[in-house]
Amino acid sequence: MLMESKPDKVLLHSCCAPCSGSVIEDIHKAGVALSIYFYNPNIHPRREYDIRKEENIRYAKKMGIPFIDADYDADRWFESMKGHEMDPERGERCSMCFEMRFVKTAEYAYQNGFDTITSCLGISRWKDFDQVTAAGVKAASLFPGIRYWAYNWRKENGSSRMIQIAKREEFYQQQYCGCAYSMRDTNKWRASQGRPAVQIGKDYYSLFAPKRPPLPERAPKNK
Numbered sequence: 001m002l003m004e005s006k007p008d009k010v011l012l013h014s015c016c017a018p019c020s021g022s023v024i025e026d027i028h029k030a031g032v033a034l035s036i037y038f039y040n041p042n043i044h045p046r047r048e049y050d051i052r053k054e055e056n057i058r059y060a061k062k063m064g065i066p067f068i069d070a071d072y073d074a075d076r077w078f079e080s081m082k083g084h085e086m087d088p089e090r091g092e093r094c095s096m097c098f099e100m101r102f103v104k105t106a107e108y109a110y111q112n113g114f115d116t117i118t119s120c121l122g123i124s125r126w127k128d129f130d131q132v133t134a135a136g137v138k139a140a141s142l143f144p145g146i147r148y149w150a151y152n153w154r155k156e157n158g159s160s161r162m163i164q165i166a167k168r169e170e171f172y173q174q175q176y177c178g179c180a181y182s183m184r185d186t187n188k189w190r191a192s193q194g195r196p197a198v199q200i201g202k203d204y205y206s207l208f209a210p211k212r213p214p215l216p217e218r219a220p221k222n223k
């Protein structure tokens with residue numbers, strides 16, 4: 001794991017159990033003190049938020065890692081994204097969404113004796129790694145002594161281990177990024193493909209699951 005000096009105490013911003021599984025295992029194995037920070041007011045509706053959070057808590061407990069459950073200030077998220085409702089995924093709204101979550105993470109880190117924050121958001125191939133990193137670096141720079149660990153967790157088979165762990169742990173499998181607008185756009189795309197709308201609480205990873213249908217046409221950015 002690339003970093004000039006080993007961090008003392010890392011606060012990992014986690015969006016969900018599948019994206020954080022291999023990152024948690026990697027940091028834990030490296031012997032670095034780690035806590036998980038769950039601040040995701042973007043996730044809509046509340047039932048989806050609760051399922052994703054409970055899955056993350058379940059895994060944190062299993063690994064014996066402290067889990068910090070921050071507020072669900074969804075009203076503030078909607079207020080902050082005003083004017084960007086129609087932005088595409090990976091557009092300006094996503095940068096604002098990352099920054100909002102990372103600033104809160106960096107603030108908590110600053111107030112609670114952490115020296116480093118990082119995130120598993122960039123492990124998803126649907127995300128732009130550089131966009132996630134820029135938001136993390138910007139957020140950390142607001143708090144003296146806090147740095148953003150910009151490691152690309154997709155490396156060293158991170159992406160495939162992420163799926164292996166998700167299947168092994170039978171994590172909840174979300175069908176859209178998280179916000180109301182991403183659900184709207186996913187449903188639009190699904191309708192164009194003759195597929196059913198997003199169903200909350202339906203899919204779970206499994207070692208025995210049948211092969212999933214092919215992925216959509218929109219090409220993910222791979223780093």
Ligand code: SF4
Nearest residue numbers: 094097177178179182
């Ligand atoms: S698409 Fe995902 S990253 Fe972008 S604003 Fe919505 S929840 Fe946030």
